[in-house]
Amino acid sequence: MIINHPLLGPRDAQEFTYLGDASLIDRPDWSAEDANEQYYGYAYLRDNPAGLHRELWFHEQGDRSWLVVTRNTLTHEITRVEFASHVARLAGRSR
Amino acid sequence: MRYSGFRIIKEALTGNRGWQPAWRNPEPKPHYDFVIIGGGGHGLATAYYLAREFGKSRIAVLEKGWIGGGNVGRNTTIIRSNYLLDGNEPFYEFSLKLWEGLEQDFNYNAMVSQRGVLNLMHSDAQRDAFTRRGNAMHLNGADAQLLDAAQVREMVPYLNFNNARFPIKGGLLQRRGGTVRHDAVAWGYARGADTRGVDIIQNCEVTGFRMTNGKVQGVETTRGYIGANKIGCAVAGSSGALMAKADQRLPIESHVLQAFVSEGLKPTIKGVITFGAGHFYVSQSDKGGLVFGGDIDGYNSYAQRGNLPTVEDVCESGMALMPMIGRARLLRMWGGIMDMSMDGSPIIDKTDIEGLYFNGGWCYGGFKATPASGWCFAHLLATDTPHETATAYRFDRFRKGLMIDEKGVGAQPNLH
Structure with a gap:
């Protein structure tokens, strides 16, 4: 698989390590009433879709940036690559 | 029809005109007591034991x-019971x-061959870990034997013992482990279940569940609606996609695992050998091909095919362990979809929905579990209580x- 890095262009997926579903960006609030329940879902439950999947890849052998890659789990086709930091800021995070 | 040596001789003398299909191909009925989704090893074994052991119809x-x-036709056919933890080993x-008595039990030649599984160790720390594992196996009634380097060399002299980074210091041997003809497992269970009245309905994909007041009523399928009192899901890699139709999120990710077969070679590898410094396991099929595999690719996938970096990684591990493998040509390779659970262990449990039961999360170790998985899932479906060896396999x-x-x-499912 080739991941089209937003800054570095097309890079072999071997340069990256994989973390999983991009929802892992949205860490629950530890001080919430139902923090236990939220963290259970955050840590253990997954949507695991057959089709488009937004997922986190870390460019470990490159510029050490975290990327959100949109990839089809049925075909391995990658349709979109964004910086995870941009995705987080767009969702209202400070960093 | 019972299979036997006498039967083969009789058929040979009468022109082989008496053989019948091993199972029927029935039309789905409108309602069943039990519907098992997934006609793989685990699903067929579940139906078989429901009928045979628990007397259900x-x-x-x-x-x-x-x-x-x-996956029952895609795995590397290894059976073993060399686990460490209390929840798993029993x-x-x-x-x-169950494997040991399986062929007599379902009257089908599954070529169960207890040729031994040897896990190699390459460091002092690994020897400690394997000693502990061997003891855990003994405590649960399994066999395990710790071998030193000389004993391993006597058994498998062709390994690379002088590898500077990964010297072979010994091994943990389970002699009762081995290999099984995987397709024959599916066929044997299918035939055994069919003989006991189970309807095996192929080309019938479940597209949804029909539910009222939190109780499941039946399944929508590509061959129409089928009602059921109890529904068991045993669909391995498709667990996430199927259970999403019942609004269930699972502690499972689907990943692709590749497996490989070389050209046929003369008998070389007697049992199963696993490399302890990388992830590589190899055995030799009765046709002579080296059957081997290694790590999963490491990203979510439903594609049933993997990528080349993992092929390279597996072959490098093979070369480190037994350099002679480099002279063998690869005949074929393929991928299967693994239901990787969050702790690397399976789930056999009820769901939040009444009448809906789940069996999955086998990661890439589901084949060896087939008989017990079927038995324990049938136990749960029939009695609503977990089997004594599967009490730890709960969702919660x-x-x-x-x-x-x-x-x-x-x-971290891609690391298990």
Whole structure:
């Protein structure tokens, strides 16, 4: 698989390590009433879709940036690559 | 029709005109007591034990393709019970005992061959870990034997013992482990279940569940609606996609695992050998091909095919272990979809929905578990209580922090 890095262009997926579903960006609030329940879902439950999947890849052998890659789990086709930091800021995070 | 040596001779003398199809191809009935989704090893074994062991009837197995076309026909055929943790070892030992009597039990030649599984160790720390594992196996009634380097060399002289980075210091041998003809497992269970009245319905994909007041009523399928009192899901890699139709999120990710077969060679490798410094396991099939595999690719996938970096990684591990493998040509390779659970151990449990039961999360170790998985799932479906060897395989172990994490890597499914 080739991941089209937003800054570095097309890079072999071997340069990256994989973390999983991009929802892992949205860490629950530890001080919430139902923090236990939220963290259970955050840590253990997954949507695991057959089709488009937004997922986190870390460019470990490159510029050490975290990327959100949109990839089809049925075909391995990658349709979109964004910086995870941009995705987080767009969702209202400070960093 | 019972299969036997006498039968073969009789058929040979009468022109082989008496053989019949090993199972029927029935039309789905409108309602069953038990519907098992997934006509793989686990699903067929569940139906078989429901009928044979628990005396149930009105059972159907629904398969979206053909039976045995999924992971039961895609694995590397190894059976063993060399686990460490209390939640796992009794279950896998139960499974190995069922393998030992399986062929007589379902009257089908599954070529169960207890040729031994040898796990190699390459460091002092690994020797300690394997000693502990061997003791855990003994405590649960399994066999295990710790070998030193000389004993391993006597058994398998062709390994690379002088590898500077990964010297072979010994091994943990389970002589009762071995290999089984995987397709024959599916066929044997299918035939055994069919003989006991189970309807095996192929080309029948479940497209949805019909529910009222939190109780499941039946399934929508590509061959129409089928009602059921109890529904069991045993669909391995498709677990996430199927259970999403019942609004269930699972502690599972689907990943692709590749497996490989070389050209046929003269008998070289007697049992199963695993490399302890990388992830590589190899055995030799009765046709002579070296059957081997290694790590999963490491990203979510439903594609049933992997990528080349993993091929390279597996072959490098093979070369480090036994350099002679480099002279063998690869005949074929393929991928299967693994239901990787969050702690690397399976789930056999009820769901939040009444009448809906789940069997999955087998990661890439589901084949060896087939008989016990079927037995324990049938036990749960028939009695609504878990089998004594499967009490730990609950959904709520993640909520309660009672993980069965053999590898100790936490909720990171691509590392198990």
